[in-house]
Amino acid sequence: MVTGEVVGRETELAVLAEFLAAAEAWPRTLVLEGEAGAGKTTLWQTAIEDARVEFRVLATRPLETEAKLAFAGVGDLLDGVHDTFGGLQEPQAQALRAALLLESPAAGSVDERAVALGFLGVLRLLATEQPVLIAVDDLQWLDLPSARVLAFAGSRLGEVRAGFLIALRAEERWRLAFAPERILPACTQLPIGGLTFDAIHQLLRARLGLVLSRPALRLVHETAAGNPFFALELARAAAAKPTAHLPGETLHVPLTVRELVGARVAEQPVETRRALLTVAALADPRLDLVSAAIAGDAAATLDPAVVAEIVSVVGSRIRFTHPLLAAAAYEAAVPGERRKIHAALATLLGDREEQVRHLALATDGPDANVAAALDEAAALARARGAP
Ligand SMILES: Nc1ncnc2c1ncn2[C@@H]1O[C@H](COP(=O)(O)OP(=O)(O)OP(=O)(O)O)[C@@H](O)[C@H]1O
Ligand SMILES: [Mg+2]
Structure with a gap:
């Protein structure tokens, strides 16, 4: 974060x-x-x-x-x-x-x-x-x-x-x-409710270096109902389209958090989006694993997303800056693309429980092999204490 x-x-x-x-x-x-x-x-x-x-x-x-x-x-x-x-x-x-x-x-x-x-x-x-x-x-x-x-x-x-x-x-x-x-x-x-008008003002200034006009700020505060994540996304979108926050005007940006973060992910290059999807699909995303899954250099591919503050990389560990961005990166992909990534991950992962989860997500219908593997994983997970 x-x-x-x-x-x-x-x-x-x-x-x-x-x-x-x-x-x-x-x-x-x-x-x-x-x-x-x-x-x-x-x-x-x-x-x-x-x-x-x-x-x-x-x-x-x-x-x-x-x-x-x-x-x-x-x-x-x-x-x-x-x-x-x-x-x-x-x-x-x-x-x-x-x-x-x-x-x-x-x-x-x-x-x-x-x-x-x-x-x-x-x-x-x-x-x-x-x-x-x-x-x-x-x-x-x-x-x-x-x-x-x-x-x-x-x-x-x-x-x-x-x-x-x-x-x-x-x-x-x-x-x-x-x-x-x-x-x-x-x-x-x-x-934990909404932030006050003043706090949102400070937040946008501190985090984005943005000083909005009072009416624009009021609009952001009201639209976001004081929610800081929503306010930051609204202000980012507004700043990207300067005409969108003229005093007295409505913000010409999507008005749900989902659309806002979705748009931010959609602006990323296609290869980066695929890497982001891979990161979102993993329980413990690391550069080497993502590189193997996308058959490319994860650090370089993710760089635009690091610049856009969608993910951060510390050592070899990759983390979304916010869980809402992880959800957006996952949802932005079409189902076929998600299945492909899960299939690639299933073959790469050592942890049997996680491997089977990916195998299950890699198919879109009943599959005897997956069913058998799921049974096996369920038995394994039970052995480790799952219900
Ligand atoms: N009081 C605050 N001061 C500065 N920044 C804040 C404050 N509250 C939230 N933020 C910023 O707003 C964003 C959302 O906050 P945070 O991640 O804490 O929300 P959350 O309630 O944990 O959300 P989620 O349920 O999705 O995990 C973050 O980027 C965070 O840095
Ligand atoms: Mg949180």
């Missing part, structure tokens, strides 16, 4: 600061909930950066494509604390190692209950040293086994000084494996 200074949000930042300051009274939960692009991740990230000073932060930001990979979330949360496994009962440590693909499951399948107990055990151990902040962005995309582990641990913390900082998309609540306010301890909900 491209970040900068947080503008506005004085009330929300105060609630976050208060949540962190009350660690003595943990376990507690704070849920940031709002529509796509409202600014949840921005606040969530700011809070966890502040929290790192005094707390042990376990964080995960699942991608939509990851929702099917068993224990991906638990793996992220426990990244960097594997040394605590030694303090657990051996069966729990074993189950955790198996869930994180560090070793094969002892009895042929991962014991999800042992994973959950192990996870709770890790929280207890860590919390004896410093309060633990468990931070989950986009809870609606957390893989199901991880969600169950979180729910199990969350409802059995007792006096453990652990806090949950959750962000979730309001319109995708239906995807949740559990309602955080029902399961997690002492839950406070913090709705």
Whole structure:
């Protein structure tokens, strides 16, 4: 994500600061909930950066494509604390190692209950040293086994000084494996609504170097209903067509976020769009994999998209600057093109579960081979704890 200074949000930042300051009274939960692009991740990230000073932060930001990979979330949360496994009962440590693909499951399948107990055990151990902040962005995309582990641990913390900082998309609540306010301890909900007129003004100036006339700014603010992502996209589009923001005029740009980001992706060269589609299709997109899938140089092909701030490349890892852009890149492709990319990825990937997902997405009708492979993957995933 491209970040900068947080503008506005004085009330929300105060609630976050208060949540962190009350660690003595943990376990507690704070849920940031709002529509796509409202600014949840921005606040969530700011809070966890502040929290790192005094707390042990376990964080995960699942991608939509990851929702099917068993224990991906638990793996992220426990990244960097594997040394605590030694303090657990051996069966729990074993189950955790198996869930994180560090070793094969002892009895042929991962014991999800042992994973959950192990996870709770890790929280207890860590919390004896410093309060633990468990931070989950986009809870609606957390893989199901991880969600169950979180729910199990969350409802059995007792006096453990652990806090949950959750962000979730309001319109995708239906995807949740559990309602955080029902399961997690002492839950406070913090709705993330629109930014004020002044905050939108500051945002456009800081991020795009744009100073719009007051009427144009009012139009952007009203059209976006204060949604920062929507406002940034509207202003980008307006800036690209200078006549579109003459005072008093309506903006001659598409008026939904979907159309706006779709148009931004559509402006990319055809090869770049194909590379973007590949990136959007992957759970963990890396340059070498994308190069192999597109039979070209991914870094060079993606360069125009980096310039347009659609993706960023850090080391070999590629990330969309926003999940809404990933969705747009995926949706922009025609189904035949998507199937081709999934077919290419299915042959390239080592992870059997992910491989089979691509194989399934590479076909458009019932296929005996795929059905058999899916059965196999389902058995594999069950063995690792999926339902
Ligand atoms: N208070 C803020 N100050 C500065 N920039 C902001 C602020 N809020 C949001 N933004 C910017 O607006 C865009 C959308 O914000 P963000 O990614 O946090 O939204 P979100 O609610 O997490 O969206 P999604 O549900 O799609 O994940 C980002 O580019 C972010 O940097
Ligand atoms: Mg977000």
